[in-house]
Amino acid sequence: MDKIRQNTLHGEVAERIRNMIAQGTLAPGSRVPEKTLCEQFGVSRTPLREALKVLAHEGFVELLPNRGARVAKLTKETLKNTFEVMQSLEALAGELAGQRITGAELTNIEALHYQMLSHYKSGNMSEYLLVNQQIHEAIVMASQNEVLIDVYKNLNHRVRRVRFTAELSNDYWSQAVSEHESMIEALRARDGATLGGILRRHLRNKVEMSALEEMAE
Amino acid sequence: MDKIRQNTLHGEVAERIRNMIAQGTLAPGSRVPEKTLCEQFGVSRTPLREALKVLAHEGFVELLPNRGARVAKLTKETLKNTFEVMQSLEALAGELAGQRITGAELTNIEALHYQMLSHYKSGNMSEYLLVNQQIHEAIVMASQNEVLIDVYKNLNHRVRRVRFTAELSNDYWSQAVSEHESMIEALRARDGATLGGILRRHLRNKVEMSALEEMAE
DNA sequence: AAGATTATTTTTGAATTCATAATTCCAGGA
DNA sequence: TCCTGGAATTATGAATTCAAAAATAATCTT
Numbered sequence: 001m002d003k004i005r006q007n008t009l010h011g012e013v014a015e016r017i018r019n020m021i022a023q024g025t026l027a028p029g030s031r032v033p034e035k036t037l038c039e040q041f042g043v044s045r046t047p048l049r050e051a052l053k054v055l056a057h058e059g060f061v062e063l064l065p066n067r068g069a070r071v072a073k074l075t076k077e078t079l080k081n082t083f084e085v086m087q088s089l090e091a092l093a094g095e096l097a098g099q100r101i102t103g104a105e106l107t108n109i110e111a112l113h114y115q116m117l118s119h120y121k122s123g124n125m126s127e128y129l130l131v132n133q134q135i136h137e138a139i140v141m142a143s144q145n146e147v148l149i150d151v152y153k154n155l156n157h158r159v160r161r162v163r164f165t166a167e168l169s170n171d172y173w174s175q176a177v178s179e180h181e182s183m184i185e186a187l188r189a190r191d192g193a194t195l196g197g198i199l200r201r202h203l204r205n206k207v208e209m210s211a212l213e214e215m216a217e
Numbered sequence: 218m219d220k221i222r223q224n225t226l227h228g229e230v231a232e233r234i235r236n237m238i239a240q241g242t243l244a245p246g247s248r249v250p251e252k253t254l255c256e257q258f259g260v261s262r263t264p265l266r267e268a269l270k271v272l273a274h275e276g277f278v279e280l281l282p283n284r285g286a287r288v289a290k291l292t293k294e295t296l297k298n299t300f301e302v303m304q305s306l307e308a309l310a311g312e313l314a315g316q317r318i319t320g321a322e323l324t325n326i327e328a329l330h331y332q333m334l335s336h337y338k339s340g341n342m343s344e345y346l347l348v349n350q351q352i353h354e355a356i357v358m359a360s361q362n363e364v365l366i367d368v369y370k371n372l373n374h375r376v377r378r379v380r381f382t383a384e385l386s387n388d389y390w391s392q393a394v395s396e397h398e399s400m401i402e403a404l405r406a407r408d409g410a411t412l413g414g415i416l417r418r419h420l421r422n423k424v425e426m427s428a429l430e431e432m433a434e
Numbered sequence: 435a436a437g438a439t440t441a442t443t444t445t446t447g448a449a450t451t452c453a454t455a456a457t458t459c460c461a462g463g464a
Numbered sequence: 465t466c467c468t469g470g471a472a473t474t475a476t477g478a479a480t481t482c483a484a485a486a487a488t489a490a491t492c493t494t
Binding site: 007008010046049050051053054057058059063065077078081082084085088089091092096145146147148150151155 | 224225227263266267268270271274275276280282294295298299301302305306308309313362363364365367368372
């Protein structure tokens with residue numbers, strides 16, 4: 001089941017541009033300067049433009065006729081919609097993971113869970129959010145559904161740039177942690193229905209949304 | 218909220234190749250001959266190759282290093298995974314549509330429903346499947362979630378080539394129709410929770426899957 | 435004549451070129 | 465000074481070119 005190493009030039013370029021967008025090096029709404037990036041990456045315009053077509057399809061940039069590409073703005077509306085879909089996909093992943101998760105995957109998620117707890121206890125929010133994210137990704141992987149995993153990863157990519165900026169209130173935070181406890185329980189019991197239900201109602205994204213309420217566009 | 222007319226050359230080419238794959242003009246596993254297609258479309262290799270990159274990302278073709286593109290085979294596993302995700306997305310769409318559907322959209326879906334019923338009564342399966350598909354699409358649209366709609370459409374595209382080939386047994390068929398009755402009821406009542414539940418368990422894809430059990434790779 | 439080996443052709447990946455559209459810059463006029 | 469209009473510049477979209485890899489054809493050896 002190893003993936004064929006897809007080491008294409010345009011793929012590399014796409015990845016680098018994705019990172020630049022996520023890091024804010026390329027600001028939302030700004031034009032994507034082909035020439036500059038070509039020089040920076042040491043490639044010609046051909047592979048760069050191929051990458052832009054793919055990125056446009058992914059929703060990272062938008063193509064304006066005869067005016068090249070602009071970095072797409074992530075509106076509050078789009079963000080909300082994306083979280084809605086991701087949460088639903090996580091719920092499905094939970095259901096499937098209950099039936100399909102391997103012992104190794106479960107062990108790994110448990111380890112992440114304890115890591116997350118310790119970050120919660122020490123009040124380290126950014127580390128907490130990072131591990132939290134890893135747990136959700138691990139559950140999606142445990143679904144063993146390649147299509148689900150692909151779609152989820154793509155959506156996750158898109159919202160990467162606003163993730164980890166949230167400021168959680170203590171109330172929300174403690175409730176989210178307790179929901180995670182239930183999730184682990186359900187996973188141990190291989191109870192997909194329960195896990196799916198928890199994830200369908202899990203407030204992670206809602207919390208982040210509210211934290212991002214006034215943010216960008 | 219009008220969409221910017223994205224009439225790019227590579228987009229046109231991509232669409233035409235998608236259709237050729239859906240119709241079987243380009244057979245699964247076969248190579249995609251750049252030169253031939255360029256002549257056929259009257260474009261140079263540049264936009265064609267850009268289209269191929271996008272199609273590869275969508276899962277229609279796979280890129281082999283120094284060996285161009287091959288039409289991706291749709292394995293039974295991938296098909297099952299795709300249906301699993303689509304069904305989950307439809308369920309979410311149902312929940313949202315319950316809250317957000319407009320009067321015009323409801324009227325349209327009702328009309329499609331009666332059309333579908335008449336095809337069922339006259340035993341016209343291919344027409345039935347077509348309208349059935351339109352109803353599911355309309356429900357997804359009624360979710361008013363652009364991200365959901367995009368993801369769904371993309372997945373729908375991918376399985377297009379195996380859709381409408383199914384042979385439904387009478388038992389399955391009548392049950393599917395009765396589920397559709399409940400869906401319409403729930404929609405009229407704007408009861409998203411119920412609609413979502415029905416769609417989550419709706420056996421449309423399961424039926425098609427079983428019909429496709431022995432089919433292509 | 436069959437199989438291996440080399441030469442030729444074809445195809446691919448990427449850079450370059452070219453025509454056209456958009457942007458910038460600058461002069462002239464209100 | 466601020467706006468307008470047009471030339472000069474730059475960027476984009478797409479075709480073409482070029483080098484390298486793969487596929488095919490042809491030759492040689494046994």
